[in-house]
Amino acid sequence: MTKFLFLGLLRDKQKSLFPIIIVSVGVVLTTWLYSWMLGVFNEVIEGNARFNNGHLKVTTIAYNEISSQIPNDLCLTEVDKLLETLRAEHKEYEWTPRIKFGGMIDVPDETGETRAQAPIIGFAADLRSEFSKENERLQISKALVKGKFPSQSNEIVISDVLADNLEINIGDVATLIGVSANGGMAIHNFVVSGTVQFGMTALDRGALIADIGDVQYAMDMENAAGEILGFLKNGMFNEELATSNKEIFNKNHSDAGDEFSPLMVTLLDQEGLGDYLIYAKSAGGIIVSIFVFAMSIVLWNTGLMSGIRRYGEVGVRLAMGETKGHIYKSMLVESVLIGLVGSFIGSMIGVAVSFYFQEYGIDISSTFKNSTLMVNDVIRAKVTAGSYYIGFIPGVLAMLFGTAISGIGIFRRQTATLFKELEV
Amino acid sequence: MTASELIVTKKLTKQYPIGGNFFTALREVDLCIDQCEFTGIVGPSGSGKTTLLNIIGALDAPTNGNAKVLGSEIGKMNHVEAAKLRNQYLGFIFQTYNLLPVYNVFENVEFPLLLQHIESSKRVDMVNKALEWVGLSEKAKSKPAQLSGGESQRVAIARAIVKQPKIVLADEPTANLDAQNSHHILKTMVTLNEELGTTFVFSTHDEKVISYLRRKIKLSDGEIVDDTIVN
């Protein structure tokens, strides 16, 4: 009997092929959308990691408490030793020192008098070590509007908007006026080697990037740094790995009684990013749910249509002496089968499409013509374990619900009425 | 009710709700059909023939009075018992054949046997025999779409008869057939009635069918107005 019904299902393209195609299409879209949303959220997280937080960050306990004030007087000292320790004990991560600083930029005229002045926020990173990946992370070369990468001593890049406002040209001297780590005034002459577009308003209004060696010298921070960032060597942010590394480091090296001892925090511990991730996940969940719901209606409709189409068949089977319960059950089993097959096909295609978009992404830079944003201009999907099964939810459930609901019609009707529908 | 009485109705009444009112399709029908009969319920369209056959076939329940088929009272059966009665003892033939289009002739005829959980080798024998009765052995592998109307109805007869039911209910079986095919299938059914002892109950207003009947029960506006045995 089962074999008989299964054969019928296979042969009846209206009953099998078409619903499978519809389920598959819905599942492809669901899978892709899901992977895409994950990719976008991920990009926000990774962008934040590259500019500000790393996957892991080491500061002093005191610095961490008021890190938004950029308290460089509370910076890490003996950074070379600390870096050695980190590189030895936390090998999955690449470790690099950074200094954030605030101050004024002052542009002198030929006579040395101030021509223009503006407040700035500065990023100091390791731009000149042989194996440094900071250029990639901060995407300086890519975001250059004018000039070149600051490869020479005391060279910096500044935001293009700021350069325009201050009428700075490539090769001009710009003087940083800031506060040194021990509270004194720090004055240092830099040469502007290029301008960049950050793609973030706050930074485009006034930011500069300098080499950390120059800034350490300028700010009296020899062998010191505000922060040491850790980036997972192969891959994106991994919450579990980051948390376990954090716990190990803090157990071995952090001393709650000494506010100058180092403290490791993860990306999620900082600036509400953990909240963002939770929000992003639930927003993603809501969007996917809405999509799943819409798909379910389409698929339910398919189930409904095929259910109504089958009243004739149901009438014959009843006349042959099959019970309503048995017919209903066999319809449900068929719908689950179709849902599973359609979801499987759809998930495979959906995951393949998502992998493609994970690999190649969509280049949004052409959307913002002529812009050289520092944020990634390629948005990628992200395939996770969830990508493989998310589509089964609408695929199987919608088919099942649709059939269940249309099947109730068969139960509700008087047998004789069903029968009437056999008559032409 | 004696052992040979297969179908007995007493004051069988069927009303359909229409608006806030009732339409009486059958009015106090008293009827008794014995084993081996070849009987027709005859009457114009709307006289209640299908309603009567549906109740006898346990597809519908009486409003008043009762109908007993093979000793079981139709009005007191649940779905499962009614299905069992149809499965074991009743065969149906419809005006529009109602073959399942995705199955071939053999499989269509095999279907009622699958419901009875009859084992495979026995099924093959029974289906082949049924196809022989209706003269369609060569068409066993054909799909319904490839058959003529007459052939389709013969497949439907084979399907109704394959499990050798006590009663075959045929609702206007010739309505869609030409004269030649009508005579052909009627002859087939007469033979089956004689050889297997199957009771046939028709609903019809087709003169060709009427000419084969051995008993004519005339229905008019839901009432039996005449009941004649033909010699």
Ligand SMILES: Nc1ncnc2c1ncn2[C@@H]1O[C@H](COP(=O)(O)OP(=O)(O)O)[C@@H](O)[C@H]1O
């Ligand atoms: N489900 C129903 N609801 C209301 N009226 C019905 C229903 N089924 C049949 N009838 C009415 O009952 C009468 C008898 O119908 P039916 O038994 O189909 O007649 P026949 O088969 O002799 O043409 C008709 O007038 C028909 O309109």
Ligand SMILES: [Mg+2]
């Ligand atoms: Mg009728």
